[in-house]
Amino acid sequence: MDEQLRTAAENGEVDALYTKLAADPYMLDRIDHIPIADTPLHVAAVAGRTHFAMEVANLKPSLASKLNHMGLSPLHLALQHKCIKMVRGLIRTNSQLIRVKAKGIITPLHYVAQIEDPDLLAEFLSACPSSIEDTTVHCETVVHVAIRNGSIRCFKVLVGWLRRVEKEDVLNWKDEDGNTALHTAVSSGQTEASFDFFSP
Known part of the structure; x- marks a missing residue:
């Protein structure tokens, strides 16, 4: 340049x-x-x-x-x-910028879940609902990413949003090791996240 x-x-x-x-x-x-x-x-x-x-x-x-x-x-x-x-x-x-895949196939939505910014996460989901379907190079959903990074507040926003838009099936998507987000929560000892899966 x-x-x-x-x-x-x-x-x-x-x-x-x-x-x-x-x-x-x-x-x-x-x-x-x-x-x-x-x-x-x-x-x-x-x-x-x-x-x-x-x-x-x-x-x-x-x-x-x-x-x-x-x-x-x-x-x-x-x-x-x-x-x-x-x-x-x-x-x-351009709301589709939320779906741009960077190194590791990390989208801005994944990144916001990593840094635990639940307000911005909610804004991203509202601006580009289809971004929830993007997975990383390890086949992790944004829910996996939030749990792996201990972002409980982001996890709660995600679960609430998935329930509202009736896309709870995303919670059952598996990463490259065959783990759903619930498996990841349980294996990492995230009891609060595990409880949220079963809460109405």
């Missing part, structure tokens, strides 16, 4: 972005043609430059789902760097 563009992304300089585009209108297209790339969106996500990120996502939406050399999308990076305003902005522009 052009160093001036990288600097503009790091500093959130939207005017500099448009100045670069005026001189080179195909700049973002060329970045988009690279299969794995650190894009201006990735740089802005790390730097917490929400407005810059939103401008780029508006100009070239496909960059928002591109993975960088670390196997992460801009949304994954925004979550890692706790840029929640950017996270909400990106999913507002």
Whole structure:
């Protein structure tokens, strides 16, 4: 990526972005043609430059789902760097970004269950209900991920949501070792989670 563009992304300089585009209108297209790339969106996500990120996502939406050399999308990076305003902005522009699979086939939904943010998890489920069907490289559902990481509050949100939308069968999906989320809860001694499976 052009160093001036990288600097503009790091500093959130939207005017500099448009100045670069005026001189080179195909700049973002060329970045988009690279299969794995650190894009201006990735740089802005790390730097917490929400407005810059939103401008780029508006100009070239496909960059928002591109993975960088670390196997992460801009949304994954925004979550890692706790840029929640950017996270909400990106999913507002395209809720399918919640289903982008990063390294380990970890989606942003899985990541939110790992870091135990039940409010954001509920927002993701509301914005993109189909994301509940995504599994990791180990065939783990988001329920498995929540239990494995001891995210009891996220687990409770997931069970409640699955019951409301009548998709409780997801609780019976098995990981690559043949374990359902209940097996994982019992084997890891998560008695509170185990109890929730049987609570009305």
